Amino acid sequence: MPVPLILAALGGIATIVVLIVWLKVHPFLALMAGSGVMAVCAGVPYADLFASFTTGLGSTLSGVGLLIILGSIIGTLLVASGGADVIVDTILARTPLQRLPWAMALIAFVVGIPLFFEVGVVILIPVVMFAARRAKLPVILLGIPALAGLSALHGLVPPHPGPLIAIDALEANLGLTLGLGLLVAIPCVIIAGPVLGRIMATWVPIEARADVLGSGGPAQGAKRPGFGASLSVVLLPVVLMLARTVVEMTGMDKTPAGEAVVFVGTPLIALSITTVVAMVALGFALSKTREEVSKLVGSSFGPIAGILLIVGAGGGFKQTLVDSGIADVIAKGLVDAALPPLFAGWLVAVLIRLATGSATVATITASGIMAPLAAGLSPTHTALMVLAIGAGSVFLSHVNDAGFWMVKEYFGMSVGQTFKTWSLMETVLSVTGLAGVMLLSLVV
Numbered sequence: 001m002p003v004p005l006i007l008a009a010l011g012g013i014a015t016i017v018v019l020i021v022w023l024k025v026h027p028f029l030a031l032m033a034g035s036g037v038m039a040v041c042a043g044v045p046y047a048d049l050f051a052s053f054t055t056g057l058g059s060t061l062s063g064v065g066l067l068i069i070l071g072s073i074i075g076t077l078l079v080a081s082g083g084a085d086v087i088v089d090t091i092l093a094r095t096p097l098q099r100l101p102w103a104m105a106l107i108a109f110v111v112g113i114p115l116f117f118e119v120g121v122v123i124l125i126p127v128v129m130f131a132a133r134r135a136k137l138p139v140i141l142l143g144i145p146a147l148a149g150l151s152a153l154h155g156l157v158p159p160h161p162g163p164l165i166a167i168d169a170l171e172a173n174l175g176l177t178l179g180l181g182l183l184v185a186i187p188c189v190i191i192a193g194p195v196l197g198r199i200m201a202t203w204v205p206i207e208a209r210a211d212v213l214g215s216g217g218p219a220q221g222a223k224r225p226g227f228g229a230s231l232s233v234v235l236l237p238v239v240l241m242l243a244r245t246v247v248e249m250t251g252m253d254k255t256p257a258g259e260a261v262v263f264v265g266t267p268l269i270a271l272s273i274t275t276v277v278a279m280v281a282l283g284f285a286l287s288k289t290r291e292e293v294s295k296l297v298g299s300s301f302g303p304i305a306g307i308l309l310i311v312g313a314g315g316g317f318k319q320t321l322v323d324s325g326i327a328d329v330i331a332k333g334l335v336d337a338a339l340p341p342l343f344a345g346w347l348v349a350v351l352i353r354l355a356t357g358s359a360t361v362a363t364i365t366a367s368g369i370m371a372p373l374a375a376g377l378s379p380t381h382t383a384l385m386v387l388a389i390g391a392g393s394v395f396l397s398h399v400n401d402a403g404f405w406m407v408k409e410y411f412g413m414s415v416g417q418t419f420k421t422w423s424l425m426e427t428v429l430s431v432t433g434l435a436g437v438m439l440l441s442l443v444v
Helices: 002-022 027-041 051-080 083-093 097-111 117-135 139-156 161-170 174-203 227-249 256-264 267-281 290-299 302-323 326-336 341-356 359-374 379-392 402-411 415-443
Strands: none
Touching (some): 002 027, 002 302, 002 326, 002 359, 027 302, 027 359, 051 083, 051 117, 051 161, 051 227, 051 267, 051 290, 051 302, 083 117, 083 227, 097 117, 097 174, 097 227, 117 139, 139 174, 139 379, 161 174, 161 302, 161 359, 161 379, 227 256, 227 267, 341 379, 341 415, 379 415
C-alpha cells in the first residue's frame, strides 16, 4: 500500500533531520541511520537492512567520489601555487572602481568552477576585505557578488559535489548539465550578486574588517604561475566536457576525431587530464620537486574526507529509496498532484534544505525522490531537473546551516544582518535559478 511507503520515507527523512539538527550527529551517520529506519519501515528484511545502502555507497564513490578527489587536487594546486591569486589580482588590476562589484562576481564565477564553496570563501574573503578598504566601499557591496558567484557554481555546476550527486542519481548527461548550468548561473550571479548587493549595502553599510588575512598560498617571493596558465587549468575540464556534448549533439561522435573528443570529454578522463596539466603547470613548471608536488596532492585528500563520506552515504540513502519502491510512490504522488516535474524537484530540495540546513543532503534526498520521474524525461529536461534540484538546495540558508555562521563571522555581522544579506541572497539566487530553468524548459 502507498501510505506505509510514504510514511517510511517520512520516517527516514525525519530521522535524518532530528539527528543533524537537534542531536548534531554527523550527516554521514545521520544518512546511514535514516536509510536503516526507512528500510525497516518499508518492510525490508533485517538481514538485508543495509544491502541497498552499501550498494549505493559503493557505486556513488566509484563514480562521483573519484571526480571529487580529482577536483580537490586541482583546487589545492591552484591555491598553493598562487594561481588563484594571479587570477584575482589580474582581474582587479584591470577594473575601474565603479565596476568592482561586477569584478568580484566574475572572479568568484571563474575561481569557483574548480573550488569547493568553503575553499572559495577562504580565498576570496580576504580579497573582498582588501578591495573594500582600498576603495572605501561597504564590504557588502563587494562581498555579496563574490558569495553569489561561489554559491551559484556550488549549486548548479559540476564538478561540485551537489550537481555531481544529482547527475549520478538521475543519470543525466554531465556535459549538457554543465553547459546549461553555466547558462542558468550567469543571470543568477548578476541578479543575486551586483544588483542585489547594491541594495543590501544601503541596509548593512558595514566597513571591511582589517584582521582577515589570506593563507594557504605560496611563500613570500615564491615563483607564481602566469594568468594564462592558471586560467587554462580552471577552464580545461569545462572545455573538454562541453566539447564532448557538442560532438554528441551534432552527431559527429561516430567519426575518428569525434570519438577522440568524446573520450577526452568523459568526466573522469577530462579531470584526470586536467590534474596532470595542473601538476605540470602549477607544480613542476614552477621548479617544484616531485616530492613537493606529491605532498601537495596528498594534502588535498584530508579536507574532502567528510564530503566523500556524506556523498557516499547519500548514494546509499538514494539507493534505499529506489530499491524499496518508496521513490516510485512519491514520484507518482507528485505526478498526481499535477506539479510540473521541474518545479516539484526544486520544491522537494527546498523543503529538505530548510529542514536540515545542508545543500548536499537536500540534493541527495531530492535526487533519490525524483529519480523515477526523471526516467521519463528527455536528456535536456533531465539536465534541467538536476539544475532545478541544485537551485532548490541553496534556498534560504539560516541558522541550521554552517555556511550561515561562516559568512556571519567572516563579515563581522549580527544574526539579523546575516539574514538581510546572505540568507536573502541565497533565496533570490534559488528563485532566479528556478526561473531560469523553467524558461529554458520552454525552449530546449
